[in-house]
Amino acid sequence: MAWCHASDRRSAAPAGTSAFLRGSDGSVSEHAGWSRGRRVFHVGADAPWPGARLVSAFSVACVVFDFDGVLVQSNAIKRAAYDYALRALPVSSATIDRCLAGGPGDRADIIDAIVRTLKLPGAEHATIVARSVQAYSERCDALLPQCAETDHASETLAQLAARYPLYVNSATPEETLRSYVDQRGWTALFRGVYGRPRTKVEILARIASAERIDPGRILFVGDRLSDRDAARAAGCHFVGVQSAGADFEQDAELLDSLRDLSRYIARAAVQC
Known part of the structure; x- marks a missing residue:
């Protein structure tokens, strides 16, 4: 209790x-x-x-992790990659931040929203978006393998994988996401690694169906309000973890690091 x-x-x-x-x-x-x-x-x-x-306590049957900011310290790298990909365009850092905060979406959705502020003709808009998405992806692919994992990530994953089915649920394109997970030697720890084009809500529903469990027995671990909103929409439990990009309100329920997750699950208290 x-x-x-x-x-x-x-x-x-x-x-x-x-x-x-x-x-x-x-x-x-x-x-x-x-x-x-x-x-x-x-x-x-x-x-x-x-x-x-x-x-009341709840019985965890499955643990799902966001990727960026939760398992790897990649938020700053990905934010800088937008600046890099859009460096030739007359868009401000404030515009990029505003579009990033505008709601859930993948890199293509976000870059499309940023470029849309320039009000370019349709063909030119599409060309610039495609080129910028490619530049962003190449930048991330070059730098993500070098970024550090979050504190106690490998240790926590190894501990939990022995007791629960684990999944990754991210807004990163799925094929790219799987390569990032594989590069860290984590693939065998996860029953599934899922990303775009599915939304996080759709992925949580898919996991509940695959595991044949009520969504309320899934714990989603994220570092953004959009993660919490996805968990609520899917009927799952949620706990936040502190990160450089965390945007929770002041009184949000947060773990300082993944080191606290096993203990949190062991005494599993729901949000109140």
């Missing part, structure tokens, strides 16, 4: 209070602190502060 705040999350806990996770051996370790403005959980039988309310 687990406890979280019922209403005002910042005032409900004493100033400076942190949440703690209790291991199966009885050990207790500090989790994310309230000083960072994140929603955290106290695991154990006793309410950790006045006003905390009990939330």
Whole structure:
């Protein structure tokens, strides 16, 4: 069982209070602190502060990971790749950021939206989009194999793969995504690696069908609000992980790193 705040999350806990996770051996370790403005959980039988309310556990049957920012530290590389691919065009960095924040989509959707701001004739627009997508893809293909994995990614994947079916669910084109996963020696750890042209919601539904489980037994791990929205739309559980590109609100439920994921699942507390 687990406890979280019922209403005002910042005032409900004493100033400076942190949440703690209790291991199966009885050990207790500090989790994310309230000083960072994140929603955290106290695991154990006793309410950790006045006003905390009990939330139910759920049984995880499958774990699904976003790729960029969750398994590899690629968000900055991919953002810079847009600047590189569009460097010859009169588009500002602010325009690129605005289109990136405009909603879910793959590289082609995002570049199309950026180029559309130039209001070019149809044939010219299509040519520039195709050329820019190719430049972006080539840049990512050259740099992604060199970027570091996120903290404890390989360790966490190896631990969880022994207990759960694992999947990757990304907005990266599927063939490219599979090459990235394979380059890191992770292919054998995943039952499936899925990307565009399917949406993340469609992929989660496909995974639930393949595993013959209720979507509510799937835990999707992501680093963006769009990941959380996809999980909700598919009826799955979600937990965020901190990354350079994370865009969650201040009180979002976040793990500091994948190192905390196995423990989170073991005491699985749903969002409240």
